[in-house]
Amino acid sequence: MSAKLKKSLLYWLMLSPLVVVILFPFGVMFVTAFRPREELFVFPPRWWFSEFRWSNFVEMWEKTNFGQALFNSLYVSIAATALGLLLSIPAAYALSRYRFPGKSAYRTFLLMTQMMSPIVLVLGLFRLMVVLGMVNNLNSLVLTYAAFNMAFTIWMLQSYFSTIPRDLEEAAWIDGATHFKSLIKIFLPLAVPAIAVTSIFSFINGWNEFVLALTMIRSSDDYTLPVQIYSQVAGRYQVEWHHVMAATILATVPVAIVFSWLQKYLIRGMALGAVK
C-alpha cells in the first residue's frame, strides 16, 4: 500500500465521526421530507420508509403558504442587496482609490459595525421602526439588512477594487474622459465579478436572517422563509414535520450549493486578508 493511500485512510478515519455528525441532519431532512405522513410517528422510530412521496412538497406548498414566504424572502434579500450595493460601491471605490481625511477612522468604524449584531440592538431597532411606522413592513428589513451588511460589502468590495490596476483609468483621464465616465466605462466592467460575488453573499445573509424578521414582521402574510418555517414548529401541538422538512429543503439546498461554491471568496470580506 502506498504511503499516500495509507495516510488518506487514516485521515478519513479521523474525520469520519465529524463527517457522520455533519451529514446526519441532512439525512434526517431528506428521509422525513419524502416519507408518507403516517410513517412520521412510528415506534420504534426508524430511518426506513415505504415510498417517496413527492406530493409532500406540493401539499406543503399549498398548506403552509410557502409561495408567499418565498416571495417575501426574495423581495427582502434582493432589495436589501441592491440598496446595500448602491451605497457600498462608491464607498469602496473611495477607500481603494483616494486618500481622504478620516480614512483610518472610517475603516475602524467599518470593522466595528461589521461586528455589531442586530440581536443586541433588537429592542432599539424595533422601537425605531415603531417611530418610523414601519413595523410589519418588509421594508423595515430591507433597511436594517442593508445597514448591517454594508460594512461587510464595503470591506469585501474594496479588497477587490484595490486589485484592479489604476493605469487603465488614468489612461482614460489623459484621453479626456471625466472621472465619472471612466468609472462607468472602464472600472465597473472590470469590477463585475467582485460585485457579483459580494451581492450573492449579501443576498444569502438576508435570506438566512432570523431575529429581525421574527421581531419586525407580525402578520403571517409577510413572514420570510426562516420565520415561516419556524412558525410551523414553534408553539404548535401538532407539527407536520414532513412539511417542515420539505420546506427546509427548498429553502436551504439551492442557497447552500451556491454558498459552498463561493465560500472561498467569503474570507476576503472579513478583513482576515489583513492577518495573513
Add this chain to the structure above:
Amino acid sequence: MKSLDGMKPLLMILPGLALAMFIIGYPIYDLGFTSLQEVSRFGKLLGFVGFDNFREVFSDPLFWASLNRTVIWTVTVVLSTLIISLPIALILNDDFYGRGLARVIIMLPWAVSLTMTAVVWRWALNGRAGLLNATLMNMGLIDEPIEWLAEAQLAFTVEILVGILVSIPFTTTIFLGGLSSLPRDSYEASMVDGATRWDQFRHITLPLMKPFINIAIVLNVIYVFNSLPIIWVMTEGGPANGTDILVTYLYKLAFRFGQLGEAAAISLIMFGFLLLFTIIYVALVMRGERQTDTIEEDE
C-alpha cells in the same frame, strides 16, 4: 481642484455612512435613553428613574442564571471548536485522496442557516420519533428513546454540541488560511535538524499560527455570545428558563414579558461586552495590517 478631490471621496462614503449611523446609532441612543426610564408594558416612557432598571436586572436571579449559562455556552463552544478545528485544518491542509470532498463536507454546516439547522435538529432529537434515537437504538447503544430536549441540563448540553458543530467550518477556514501562509523552509530546516512532527507542530506551527488562533477566538466569542437561533428554535430557552442565555432572556423580556426597561438595560450590558471584544478584534486586525506593511517595506 485639490480641495475638490478631498471632498469627493467624502461624498462617496457619506450616504452609506449616514444609513449605518442612523440604523445602528439610533437604537444605541434609544436603548441608553430607555434604560434610564420607567417603561410601561406597551413601550410608553413614564419618566426618568436613574439606574433603577439596572438595579432590577442585578437583583434578578434569572439574569444571573442566564449570564452564568452565557459564559458556559460561550467558553465551551469556542474552546471545543478551536480544539477540534485545528487538527481538522492540519488534515485538510495536507494532501490526501478525497481532500476536495472532505473540504466540502466539513464546510457544509456553514452553508445552511442556523435557524434551519436548529429546526432539523429539533426534529432529529424528538423524543418519540426522532431519528437520533432511531440510530442509537439500532446500534444498540440505548434501549429506550431519550427525551433530549425535555430536561434543561441535557437540552443545554445538546445545544452546545450543535453550537460547536456549526462553528467548526468558519474556524477551520481561518486556520486553513493561516496554514497556507506558513513558510515551507522552516519545516525543511527543522527536518534537517532531526525534529519530529510533534516538535514541528509545537515549535513552528503553533507559534506562527498564534495570530490566527487569536482572531478565531475573538470572532467566535462575538458570534457565539450573540447567537440566538440555535437555542431559540430548539427550546426557546426552556424548559422553565433552564436553557436561557442572555440573548434569549433579553428577547423574552422585551417581546414576551413587556419588561422593556430591564430589557434595555441588559441590551446595554451586552452591547458593552460586544464593544470590548470588537475593540480587541479591531486592534488585532490593525496590528496584522501594520505587520504586513512592515514586511512589504522590508522587501
